[in-house]
Amino acid sequence: MHPVTLALELAVHDPRGIAVASRVGPTRIELCTALALGGLTPSTGLVDAAVAARGAGGPAVHVLIRPRSGGFDYDQHERAVLLADCRAAAAHGADGVVVGLTRTGPDGAPELDLDGVAEVVAAVPGLEVTVHRVLDTLRSPAEAVAALRGTGVRRVLTSGGAPRAVDGLATLRDVVAAAGGEIEVMAGGGVRPEFVAALSAVGVHAVHASASRDGADVLDLGLGSSPESTRHATTDEDLARHLMAAVRAAR
Incomplete structure (x- = not known):
């Protein structure tokens, strides 16, 4: 079992977020783009920037690999892209990848695609693999986590x-019980500083948050999008610091 010392993972999607994380000091970042869409695979340029920041004392870099918005039942072409992006993240120095894949079960409901997860683990030997909140789209996150034991997955992210x-x-x-000490459990979804103590009390190993706020710049291309959907969110350093303080207090 990995030592239980509460960690903070900060989700960031731009150079500002990388810089804020370097100053605030979370254990790691989940690097993505398009947070407003739930996060998509970032560019290799952004990965390089995060890895460079890590080399200068910043946090570990875990890269979200999600080839498109929407659900997680990928066809063979999307899966090929997902695996290629996992390998690219590894080649550019990432410490881990964050993924989630589903398939349609016998009853028509989505279930975790364990074969797809195994392909990811095999594609990035030596890197940590996290299964993200795809778990929260399933009937039983706990049963899905139990099925991940022994697969090489290091941690899971879920809101329960x-x-x-x-x-x-x-x-x-x-x-946490289903993970059996073999897989780290990270709580994410609307996490604020005042919630950290309660989350820690149920035995999770980490909390995950974006600590984001809406920026002032809005783009209108006349495509019928609302102003809020085109506003660029960015990392709020004060909120990130309060999250970090709450995590330290809960350790």
Whole structure:
């Protein structure tokens, strides 16, 4: 079992976020782009920037690999892109990748694609693999986590099936039990500093947050998008610092 010392993972999607994380000091970042869409695969240029920041004392770099918005049932072409992006992240110096894949089960409901997860683990030997909140789209996050034991997956990210992790405490407790000490459990989804103590109390190993705020720049290309959907969110350093303080206090 990995030592239980509460960690903070900060989700960032631009150079400002990388710089803020370097100053605030989370254990790692989840690097992505398009946070407003739930996060998509970042460019290799952004990966290089994060890896360079790590080399200068910044946090570990875990790269979200998600080839498109929407659900996680990928066809063979999308899966090929996903695996290629995993290998590219490894080649550019990432410490880990963050993925999630589903397939349609016998009853028509989505289930975790364990074969796809195994392909990812095999594609990035030596890197940590995290299975993300795809778990919260399934009937039982705890059962899915139990099925991941022995696959080489290092950690999972889940809100306990609730819109906010603080509302999914009972399921998060079940997920921790299902992980059996073999897989780290990270709580994410609407995490704020005042929720960290309650999340820590159910035994999670880490909390995950974007600490984001809307920026002032809005792009209107006349495509019918609302102003809020085209506003660029950025990392709020004050909020990130409060999250870091709450994590330290809960250790």
